[in-house]
Amino acid sequence: xxxxxxxxxxxxxxxWCIKPVGGALVRQEPEYILLALMGSPLKKIMLCSSEKEIFxxxxxxxxxxxxxxxxxxxxxxxxxxxxxxPLDCVDSKTLKKVIDYCTHHTHHHNDNQEDLEAWxxxxxxxxxxxxxxxxxxxxxxxxxxxxxxxxxxxxxxxxGKKIDEIRRIFNIKDHGFTPEEEEQNRKEYxxxx
Amino acid sequence: MVMVMVGEGxxxxxxxxxxxANVVSLTIPRDACSLALVSSTFRSAxxxxxxxxxxxxxxxxxxVSQSTSFSCRSKxxxxxxxxxxxxxxxxxxxxxxxxxxxxxxxxxxxxRMLSIV
Numbered sequence: 153x154x155x156x157x158x159x160x161x162x163x164x165x166x167x168w169c170i171k172p173v174g175g176a177l178v179r180q181e182p183e184y185i186l187l188a189l190m191g192s193p194l195k196k197i198m199l200c201s202s203e204k205e206i207f208x209x210x211x212x213x214x215x216x217x218x219x220x221x222x223x224x225x226x227x228x229x230x231x232x233x234x235x236x237x238p239l240d241c242v243d244s245k246t247l248k249k250v251i252d253y254c255t256h257h258t259h260h261h262n263d264n265q266e267d268l269e270a271w272x273x274x275x276x277x278x279x280x281x282x283x284x285x286x287x288x289x290x291x292x293x294x295x296x297x298x299x300x301x302x303x304x305x306x307x308x309x310x311x312g313k314k315i316d317e318i319r320r321i322f323n324i325k326d327h328g329f330t331p332e333e334e335e336q337n338r339k340e341y342x343x344x345x
Numbered sequence: 346m347v348m349v350m351v352g353e354g355x356x357x358x359x360x361x362x363x364x365x366a367n368v369v370s371l372t373i374p375r376d377a378c379s380l381a382l383v384s385s386t387f388r389s390a391x392x393x394x395x396x397x398x399x400x401x402x403x404x405x406x407x408x409v410s411q412s413t414s415f416s417c418r419s420k421x422x423x424x425x426x427x428x429x430x431x432x433x434x435x436x437x438x439x440x441x442x443x444x445x446x447x448x449x450x451x452x453x454x455x456x457r458m459l460s461i462v
Contacts, residue, residue, distance in 0.1 A: 311376070322383075327383065341379070
């Protein structure tokens, strides 16, 4: 059963709160019904930002998107009763955004491509500091689709731009070439500058 | 179209070479050559094998194995070599080379391959 189907069933059961027990229908909390029927899709895990803020998020959401978190859950190093996953290189603002991205893409994965792309465009409507932080977080957590989205965005930022403009975009004050190399490059490829 | 506001004091100058390489590999060979001029880190990234491996056709190993005259130090060198030196493939019936800017495959057929009805 797909993740989205589970959620649909959950909402349906939530409306009725019923469970067959020995032929009778008994009112139950929907989480327990789901646990009994299909495992526990709404199990939560705790993520801890570099600012020591705790974020509770659905396990399935993070497991679906982050290779790192998926590995931690699978190899049993995460204890649901006590553990928090410390993410010392991700600040709260960025972690919240990453969780939003993963949650949206899990719950809306059946949406049409146009709607998803529009949402992604709005999601990445950030300044370049924010984009850099998201890239570092996605890289660290190994979230493939978010990484691809950000790389594509950066590529579009520099496509067709001259070298001096690209240096400005990336705030590159020291290009690392010797003055001779830089002069040679400008002489040989003036149209790129 | 995603709009990203550019500001001062951005962390992008610290972007790891691997990340830059990932961005460059999404562009075309011609752009990769110009991106190598941005900075020494960009040059390292833009000339890396991981980038030029993406620009080479997926079956380049099969094509190159049909010619005995290949020994290239890097994937970029291999790419440029395939652009500048056509190789004979398919028992000498076709010649193969790459288009430099975009990496598209170009074949030339020998007259033996053409049958005019």
